[in-house]
Amino acid sequence: MASATPTASSGAGARPAEVPARSKSRARKAGSRRRVLGQVSWTAGAWIAALIFFFPVLWMALTAFKQESAAYTTTPHLVFKPTLDQFRAVFDAGIGPYLANSATATLLSTLLVLVLGIPAAYALSIRPVRKTRDVLFFFISTKMLPGVAAIIPVYLAVRDLGALDSVWTLMVLYTAMNLPIAVWMMRSFFLEVPGEVLEAARVDGVTLRQEITRILLPIVAPGIAATALICVIFSWNEFFLALNLTSVRAGTMPIFLVGFMSSEGLYWAKLAAAATLACLPVLLAGWLAQKQLVRGLSMGAVK
Amino acid sequence: MRIRRGRRRALAACALAAATLLTASGCAGAGEASGSGSGTTITVAIVANPQMQDVETLTSYFTRTHPGIHVKYVTLPENEARQKITESVATGSNEFDVVMISNYETPMWAKNGWLTDLQPYADGTPGYDPGDFVKPVKDSLSYRGDLYSVPFYGESSFLMYRKDLLAAHHLTMPEHPTWAQVAAIADKLDDPKHNLAGICLRGDPGWGENLAPLDTVINTFGGRWYDPQWNAQLDSPQVKKAVNFYVDLLHRDGEPGAATAGFTECGTDMAQGTAAMWYDATSAAGSLEDPTSSKVVGKIGYVQAPVEKTPSSGWLYSWSLGIPKTSAHQQAAWQFMSWATSKDYIKLVGSKLGWSRVPPGSRTSTYQLPQYEKAAAAFAKPTLEAISSADPGHPTVGAVPYTGVQFLDIPEFEDLGTRVSQQITAAVAGQQSADAALTQAQQYAQTVGDTYRKH
Numbered sequence: 001m002a003s004a005t006p007t008a009s010s011g012a013g014a015r016p017a018e019v020p021a022r023s024k025s026r027a028r029k030a031g032s033r034r035r036v037l038g039q040v041s042w043t044a045g046a047w048i049a050a051l052i053f054f055f056p057v058l059w060m061a062l063t064a065f066k067q068e069s070a071a072y073t074t075t076p077h078l079v080f081k082p083t084l085d086q087f088r089a090v091f092d093a094g095i096g097p098y099l100a101n102s103a104t105a106t107l108l109s110t111l112l113v114l115v116l117g118i119p120a121a122y123a124l125s126i127r128p129v130r131k132t133r134d135v136l137f138f139f140i141s142t143k144m145l146p147g148v149a150a151i152i153p154v155y156l157a158v159r160d161l162g163a164l165d166s167v168w169t170l171m172v173l174y175t176a177m178n179l180p181i182a183v184w185m186m187r188s189f190f191l192e193v194p195g196e197v198l199e200a201a202r203v204d205g206v207t208l209r210q211e212i213t214r215i216l217l218p219i220v221a222p223g224i225a226a227t228a229l230i231c232v233i234f235s236w237n238e239f240f241l242a243l244n245l246t247s248v249r250a251g252t253m254p255i256f257l258v259g260f261m262s263s264e265g266l267y268w269a270k271l272a273a274a275a276t277l278a279c280l281p282v283l284l285a286g287w288l289a290q291k292q293l294v295r296g297l298s299m300g301a302v303k
Numbered sequence: 304m305r306i307r308r309g310r311r312r313a314l315a316a317c318a319l320a321a322a323t324l325l326t327a328s329g330c331a332g333a334g335e336a337s338g339s340g341s342g343t344t345i346t347v348a349i350v351a352n353p354q355m356q357d358v359e360t361l362t363s364y365f366t367r368t369h370p371g372i373h374v375k376y377v378t379l380p381e382n383e384a385r386q387k388i389t390e391s392v393a394t395g396s397n398e399f400d401v402v403m404i405s406n407y408e409t410p411m412w413a414k415n416g417w418l419t420d421l422q423p424y425a426d427g428t429p430g431y432d433p434g435d436f437v438k439p440v441k442d443s444l445s446y447r448g449d450l451y452s453v454p455f456y457g458e459s460s461f462l463m464y465r466k467d468l469l470a471a472h473h474l475t476m477p478e479h480p481t482w483a484q485v486a487a488i489a490d491k492l493d494d495p496k497h498n499l500a501g502i503c504l505r506g507d508p509g510w511g512e513n514l515a516p517l518d519t520v521i522n523t524f525g526g527r528w529y530d531p532q533w534n535a536q537l538d539s540p541q542v543k544k545a546v547n548f549y550v551d552l553l554h555r556d557g558e559p560g561a562a563t564a565g566f567t568e569c570g571t572d573m574a575q576g577t578a579a580m581w582y583d584a585t586s587a588a589g590s591l592e593d594p595t596s597s598k599v600v601g602k603i604g605y606v607q608a609p610v611e612k613t614p615s616s617g618w619l620y621s622w623s624l625g626i627p628k629t630s631a632h633q634q635a636a637w638q639f640m641s642w643a644t645s646k647d648y649i650k651l652v653g654s655k656l657g658w659s660r661v662p663p664g665s666r667t668s669t670y671q672l673p674q675y676e677k678a679a680a681a682f683a684k685p686t687l688e689a690i691s692s693a694d695p696g697h698p699t700v701g702a703v704p705y706t707g708v709q710f711l712d713i714p715e716f717e718d719l720g721t722r723v724s725q726q727i728t729a730a731v732a733g734q735q736s737a738d739a740a741l742t743q744a745q746q747y748a749q750t751v752g753d754t755y756r757k758h
Contacts, residue, residue, distance in 0.1 A: 069596055072571055152390070159396050243383055244390060247398050248346050248375040261380040262351045263566065266596065 057279070063272035071269040086273035090260075095277065097249075098256035101167045103281070105252060106235040109174035113182045113231050114224065116175070121186035122212060126198065136187070139180040147240050158245055167250040170242060174235040181234075182227050189223030190216070225292035229285060236282050253278045342371035343635040345400040348391075349376055350384045350622060354456060354662045355403065357652055358643050364651060365642050372635045381511070385717075392417050397629040400636040404452055406443035406621045406695075407710055413446035419626040422449035424637045431641055435666045439693045440621045443706075452625035453644045457664030458586040459608070459617035459689035460519060460709075466604045468492055468499075468579050482520065482609045485580065486552055492579040493556035501556025503569035503578040504549065506731040510720025512565050513727050515618060515709040516582055519608060521545040522699040523616040528711055528748060531704050533755040535748035537723070538741050550730050550737045562732035574598060582609065584620070585689055588682035589659050605685040607692070612700050618709035619693035621664070653678075664690050704755070715751045722747050 063071050065082040123129050124136060154173075155164075163169040193216060201215045217224065239254040246255060257278055260271040349355040355378070362374050377399070379387060384403065391398045392412065404412070412418050425433040433441070433450060440457040444450055462485065464476055474488055485502070493501030505513045521527070524545035527536050536542060553561045558572050570587055572578040574597040581587070588605060591597050608617040624640045626633055642648060649669050652661050658678035661669060663686055669675055670687050679686075698708045705711040710720060726740035 152394070155390060155396075156394060159394065164396065164398060243379075243387060247348070247377045251377075255379075258380050258383060259351055259378040262353065262356075263381045266567075267351075 060272045060279075061276050063269055064276045065273075066269045068266040068269045071272070072266050086269045087277070089270050090274045090277060093256075093259070093274075095256060095274070098251050098253050099281075101170075101246075101250050102236060102253040104167050105170040105174055106232055109171045109178065109235050110228050110231040112171070112175040113178045114228060117179055117182040117186055117227070118212070118217070118224070120179075120183045121190050122216070124183065125187045125190035126193070126216070136184065139183050142176075143180050151240070151244055154241075155244055164245060165247045165250045169245055170238075170250060170252065173241050173245075174238060177238070177241075178231040178234055182231055185227045185230070186220070186223060189220045189227075192223075193219050222292040225289050229289045232285055233282055342373060343632050344373040344375060345630075345632050345635050345639055346375045346377065346398060347401040347403075347639065348384060348388050348399045349378055349403045350381050351378045352381075352622075354660070355622075357656055357660060357662075358455075361648075361651060361655065364655075365639060369635075369638055369642075372638060374639060392627045392629075395629050397627070397631055399627060400630040400632045401624055401640055402627060403455070403622055404625050405623065406440070406619065407707070407712060407716075409444045409452045409623060409625060410446045410706075410712055411714060412625070413449075413451035417628055418451045419628055419630070419633060420449050421451060421453060421626070421637070421640075424641070425450055425453065428637075428641050431645060432668075435646070435668050437664060437667055437687070437690050439619055439690060439695070440665065443619055443695055444621060444623050452623035453640060454621045454623045454665040455644055456586070456662035457619070457621040457690050458584045459619055459664070459686070459693050460516060460583060461585050461608050461617060461685055461689045462580060462582050462606050463573065463587065463591065464488075464580040464604050464606070465492075465576075465599065465602055467602045469604075476604060476606055479607050480609045482523070482548065482611050485582075485609045486548070486556075489552065489556035489580060495559075498577050500558040500572065500578045502552065502580040502582070503558045503564065503572050504553055504561070504582055505565050505569060506553060506557070506561035506728060507563050507565040507568075508721065508725045508728040509565075510710060510717055510724055512724060513731070514720050514724045515584075515620075517546065517549050517724075517727060518698075518709040519616045519618050520549050522708065523609070523611045523613045524548070525612045525700040527699045527701055527703050529704055529752055531702050533704055533752040535745050535752045537748050538745040543738060543741055546727065546730070546741055547737045550727075553731055554733070562728050573603075585617075585682070585686040586663060588686065589663070589679070592679075592681055593659055601681070603681065605682045607685065607689055615689075615692040615694070617689040617693050619690065619695050620709070649675075713751075713755075715754075719747055719751050 062078075064086055065084070066080055067083055067085065070077060070080050124132050129135065158164055158169055197219070198211060198215060201211055206214065237254060238252070239258075242250075242252045242255050243258075246252070257271065257274050260267045260274055349358070359376055359378070366372065366374065377387075378384075388399065388402045388404065389408075392402060393415075395417075409418070413420075422433075425431055433453075436454055437457055440454045441450065444452045444454060462476075462480065469476060469488065469492070472491055474491060476488070477484060489501030491501075492499065505516055507513055521542050524541050526539060526542035526545050530536055558564050558569065558578055560568075564572075566583060566587070569578065569581050569583060570590065573581045573587075574591055576598050588603075591603055592600055594600050607615065610616045624644060626636045626640070630636055644665065646666060646668055649661050649666065650672070653672070653674055658674050661675055661678075663669065663679070663683075667687070670683055676683060693708055695706045695708050695712075697703075698706075705713060707716075710716055723744040726735075726743050727737075729735050730737045730740040
């Protein structure tokens with residue numbers, strides 16, 4: 001920062017020379033002030049936007065610590081006496097099996113998606129098979145039929161296989177549900193890998209498996225982490241299939257959540273407590289994967 | 304090297320976490336399997352509302368006397384439960400041994416052969432006394448004279464009003480008011496400046512939402528959905544008059560945000576003292592008289608549903624329990640159901656959880672219990688009178704080809720009713736006129752009516 005010309009020492013003769021210097025410093029000051037102002041307003045704007053997006057989540061967490069009647073007041077209270085009653089009610093309702101089912105279906109299906117999806121993405125990007133475009137379109141076309149249109153046939157098939165109310169059924173369906181998106185995502189990450197790197201490895205005599213596990217995967221690890229996280233989120237939050245295909249044994253977290261919704265009586269606080277608990281594992285997974293994720297999600301952005 | 308070790312360690316940690324979770328879920332599964340090992344396990348699908356959750360709480364009293372029967376519950380909100388149960392029962396799956404349905408499903412499903420005839424069970428169970436069920440409720444759950452589901456609770460609709468506010472304005476509420484009288488009172492009491500709505504009525508979309516109260520208004524104004532030849536009548540002068548009355552009343556004296564207000568919202572308004580009157584389910588009274596949820600305990604009067612051209616106008620609804628024909632545990636299912644709908648169960652709820660939590664409207668004997676009469680002194684009599692005078696066979700002035708007061712007992716009604724109710728909500732929100740809503744509704748209704756005319 002340039003120091004300002006001392007105005008106290010100014011004599012009558014010095015004045016004409018001083019003017020441009022002063023105005024220059026003023027301009028500089030104004031410029032830096034504008035820059036600071038700009039920064040401050042950007043920061044404030046970002047904070048406001050973040051708060052607006054975060055507010056519903058915060059409100060949910062706050063509501064979880066309220067009594068039912070306090071959660072439903074027409075003028076919402078920010079200050080209240082916190083209580084753990086709702087969390088106690090949620091644990092009393094038996095959250096354990098639902099949590100375990102959700103975790104099983106989510107983790108195993110994500111693992112399966114990666115095991116099946118990585119070779120598929122490889123075959124569609126690094127070593128394109130014939131009619132790659134058609135294959136890609138076929139994959140994504142399976143997402144075009146709304147789930148509700150297929151639910152009765154799916155339900156009947158699952159029933160006839162004797163696989164209703166089984167967490168394994170959900171695992172298979174979640175794998176099928178996420179596979180197309182995962183293949184598409186991972187393919188775009190794989191395309192980013194410089195061909196020269198792989199060629200060099202091949203010249204050095206790597207096998208196909210080594211090429212994938214030793215060379216390709218470490219490079220696209222952020223992309224795979226991003227894909228896995230998205231699969232985890234989709235499976236964790238899936239409601240429709242779980243609602244239709246489970247009853248007492250294989251219910252997942254979303255099914256547990258809606259069990260608190262009642263057409264009569266108050267349930268907001270309990271639901272908020274259950275929802276807060278249901279968010280935590282995904283939040284944790286997202287937080288752990290954050291670094292990878294930012295890189296991963298922007299990886300395919302610039303071609 | 305270091306990085307690699309770190310990665311390996313992370314992998315190991317992940318594997319461990321996965322293994323732990325798998326073991327945990329394995330344990331949960333194993334626990335359940337061993338639970339069903341001795342005796343019979345029955346699966347009960349219920350709607351998540353407080354009274355059914357009370358059954359869950361009290362199930363230990365059932366298993367104490369029936370050690371061979373284990374009860375598992377699937378609890379879902381109304382819409383999801385309805386969808387899930389319908390899907391399961393309609394496809395003949397044996398997922399559920401007991402299902403919670405209503406008087407909308409029971410006769411249709413009995414006709415389709417999906418439900419077990421419960422009459423022999425009810426007659427053959429000593430002390431069960433099916434003759435004690437409130438008659439219109441029992442009739443609405445019967446098909447060709449036999450019970451196909453047994454009532455867990457029953458409700459009608461009535462008018463709730465703030466006695467203190469009416470007295471302050473020197474107004475009196477007749478025992479059997481007309482809608483014109485109610486509208487006049489609402490006009491006088493409505494005071495938006497002091498955050499008080501003259502009347503609260505449901506405006507939110509759904510065949511079980513705004514259509515429930517509105518259909519009773521349509522009926523008592525002499526309107527109907529169809530004439531006996533299945534010609535839709537939703538653009539008739541009577542229906543137009545009724546719907547315009549309902550929408551205008553809401554616009555003039557209704558609660559703020561009426562287009563999204565339903566049972567819960569109106570209940571909160573009434574309990575918080577921001578509504579002077581409320582026309583809705585008789586089952587609402589319990590929570591309005593409960594000091595933990597209501598600020599207006601003891602200040603509310605209850606009178607019969609307002610009328611215009613019919614002698615009575617209240618709706619009829621019952622949550623009831625039925626056994627799908629495909630259930631492999633019919634006997635155990637009946638033992639559970641007969642316990643949950645027995646006279647003893649009502650006394651059990653009263654003594655263990657409190658008399659205000661007794662499921663109302665199912666048995667006339669409930670209304671002779673001195674403890675219940677005391678706990679529900681303000682609303683017990685009007686409730687029983689409302690349910691007893693509901694007439695699903697003759698809901699309106701003219702003849703109709705369907706049964707049901709606030710719904711039509713045809714499978715298409717869930718869809719048709721919901722679409723019509725969306726038009727009504729748009730009128731309540733001021734997006735279109737009531738007449739425009741009915742023009743559209745008439746088209747929807749005629750499409751459904753045409754399929755019946757061909758038969």
